[in-house]
Amino acid sequence: MPEMTAISLTVNGQARTLTATPDMPLLWALRQELGLAGPKFGCGAGLCGACTVQIDGQPARACQMPVGAVGTARITTIEGLQRDPLFERLRAAWLEIDVMQCGYCQAGQLLSAHALLKATPQPDAAQIDGAMEGNICRCATYPRIRAAIAKVAKEAGHGR
Amino acid sequence: MGVEAIDRRSFLRVSAALGGGLALEIAVPGRAMAAAATPAELSAYVTIAADGVITITGKNPEIGQGIKTALAMLIAEELDADWARVRVVQADYDPARYPDQFAGGSLATPRNYLPMRQAGAAVRQMLLQAAATRGAVPLAELTTEPGLVVHAPSHRRWTYGELAAAAAHLPLPDPTRVPLKDPRKFRIVGTPQVGVDSAKVLRGEPLFGIDTRQPGQLYAVFESAPAHGGRLKSCDASAAEKAPGVVAVIPLKEAGGAYALVDGVAVVATNYWYAESARTLLKLEWDLSAAKGHSSEAYAAAAKALLDKGAGTSLRKDGDAQARLATASKVVSARYAYPFLAHAPLEPQNCTALYRDGALELWVPSQVPRQAVGMIETRLGIPAARITAHMTRIGGGFGRRLDNNFAVEAAAIAKALPGRPIQLIYSRADDLKRDFYRAAGWHAFQAGLDSGGRLTALTCHAVTFGTDGKPNRACEMDANNFPAGLLADLAYQQSLLPTTIPTGPLRAPRSNAHAWAFQSFLDEVALAAGKDLPQLMLELCAEDRIVGDHSDPAKALSAFSTTRARGVIQRVLADSRWASRPRSGPRALGFGFYFCHYGYFAEVADVTVEVGDYRVNQVWVAGDVGSQLVNPLGAEAQVRGAVIDGLAQAAAQAITFADGAPQQSGFDGFLLGRISATPPIAISWVPSPNPPTGLGEPALPPVIPALTNAIFAASGRRIRSLPIRA
CATH class of the missing domain: 3.30.365.10 (Aldehyde oxidase/xanthine dehydrogenase, molybdopterin binding domain)
Structure with missing residues (x-):
């Protein structure tokens, strides 16, 4: 049986320590030990993307990563992107187009979109769908998710 | 086909708001709408602060259908409010003040379209009257612009905030007789408006039921029979009780069946993960004979x-x-x-409950909190008058949260652990297994x-x-x-x-x-x-x-x-x-x-x-x-x-x-x-x-x-x- 131990993490640029069993998924450490509500619990199996965070800048499913295996990797949640210029452009587009309905999946959607545009500033339609395929929106806001990502990409293109 | 399918009789109560301003309650009894309608009143609550900020209470559960925004738009329209200065807050479940606090049947728009407009129009009428008194001008010469009463002949104008305190002392107009706008003159209704909570959700703020956090909160899972109709024969929780983080293991007995409470065992721990891990250590024997053949x-x-x-x-x-x-x-x-x-809303069923001194406090993402409270009263013997239910934002409904078994379970677990707030969370497998x-x-x-x-x-x-x-x-x-x-x-x-x-x-x-x-x-x-x-x-x-x-x-x-x-x-x-x-x-x-x-x-x-x-x-x-x-x-x-x-x-x-x-x-x-x-x-x-x-x-x-x-x-x-x- 796993035993509780002190674990150090770097979350949103800050050093955090918690006591947990190493097998605890990062999601539950973030939500219930460190008090971050942004990453959401949807399926616990890496199939819905509601718990998406970034680990060293790459989108990752926090429900699939044991907290004991994170080590020194940098974890970013939606709470940690508040002054990120690309995130702010995404958030503005999300609001302008009124993407969300219930909103439960949207932090995960934004983190996936953010990682996509960081790596591929001018994605085509297939690249947008490919990057967002792992994020379920049960309300099916997909048409507006596509439109919001395309809008941010287009504005960035014009800004060059 | 009649244009007015909703009975218009209504009445208003008014009082001075805290800190100066106006508070309005509107109630519309005797709606003659769908057969499902209970003979309850419909009410909304509006305050206008001295600085002109208008706060509208959203009475209905928000499941992503946008009702918190839409009902407020109807009130704000007839009030001729400046939408940018309107704040919308979520009501608690409060049947004495707000009937029809439910989300289902696509009913909120037909039931509330007219009463919400009348509420706004009545407030506007009072503000006009207050301006007429203050300016010593005939009421008929006054009009409104967003957030302002205007007297065109003298080029004078008063903000709603300036008028609110005086308006609060005026007699109430009959909302069924106050003039309503010609829809062709709508400034807010019929225009595209972003959801009132969107900005907060997109910053990851804790608005959903599953985001509820109370001091000393524990987390619970509930293991029920693997098949519908199964009954618990025996429970050996000795291994689960010793698992890391576990605080209590609580067997619960069936009360009212699938729609209320079924046999099962709750595992309560300091983190959902510990509860979920420990439930695999439960040694449970089930009688599944009633489920046999149901394939x-x-x-x-x-x-x-x-x-x-x-x-x-x-x-x-x-x-x-x-x-x-x-x-x-x-x-x-x-x-x-x-x-x-299955419904499979993305936010799994969950409910937070605190039982203390015979009273129950709930944070419940339900499409019909009335039913949750009623079921808890009937099945667990906690009087409805001692139950407080907070309505959280809800991560999808689709009809699943019209049934409230999860709330009854959370209440039963909380009742077994007085003084400790517990949050029951369904795993995805639970959510698919315990659906209606x-x-x-x-x-x-x-x-x-x-x-x-x-x-x-x-x-x-x-x-x-x-x-x-x-x-x-x-x-x-x-x-x-x-x-x-x-x-x-x-x-x-x-x-x-x-x-x-x-x-x-x-x-x-x-x-x-x-x-x-x-x-x-x-x-x-x-x-x-x-x-x-x-x-x-x-x-x-x-x-x-x-x-x-x-x-x-x-x-x-x-x-x-x-x-x-x-x-x-x-x-x-x-x-x-x-x-x-x-x-x-x-x-x-x-x-x-x-x-x-x-x-x-x-x-x-x-x-x-x-x-x-x-x-x-x-x-x-x-x-x-x-x-x-x-x-x-x-x-x-x-x-x-x-x-x-x-x-x-x-x-x-x-x-x-x-x-x-x-x-x-x-x-x-x-x-x-x-x-x-x-x-x-x-x-x-x-x-x-x-x-x-x-x-x-x-x-x-x-x-x-x-x-x-x-x-x-x-x-x-x-x-x-x-x-x-x-």
């Missing part, structure tokens, strides 16, 4: 036997359909079947055509689930299913199968299945008659008719108007260029129409069939929900969401059972729609001079027959059993 295959075989036998309980008998069929020049027969479905499923169903149809290809008779025998001659929850077939009332010889029958599987309403309950079965069969009938489905529909709807009771305002909106049906059918045919599309090759159009939840929707799907699978290229939607959209942004979101939801249901969704146990336990087995399968969706609104009605549901049903009829047109494969990719 999808057994149900299908029993349904087939009932349909073969042919005689069900009559739901409706117009003329003599059997005699007509006997003399028809052509008879078309077919059977249709659809599976159980859209019922599976089976239909046998027969239709008769005369020598001229006219439909002359229709029969439908439906098999669904029921007990003691009564259909189970959300299982019954609607005796008014189209084309009832438009065909002289028509008969609908129903037979019931016993089940242990709990059923419940899923977005557009019943309609989400019946639209598919009826519109698919009518597509077959139309083709047998040498025409297409829209042509048959337009023939059946050729005369201006109202089917149903439209003299009774309570039923007027439920009555079916052929005029409104034709309006959306013709519009979607034009939008999709139905008549001019080629009729051959692997790409084709399919059509579907349905009327439910007061909304008329006609939809066309453009589908390509290739190598045993299909792709949806586009969907066109034409909808009539009355004279006015409240928030066009929200309205379009509901329609697109419903269409994509319907496409995903039809494509691959099913919950199957083996001896009462669901065979799907996650999103690998129960497949929700994803972005890549989402086609472009074009929406046309067909306004009509009717009261505005809701949009959470009615756009979903017709897309499923539109899809399957298109697959037939493109491939010759008639889909008579869902899901398509079974």
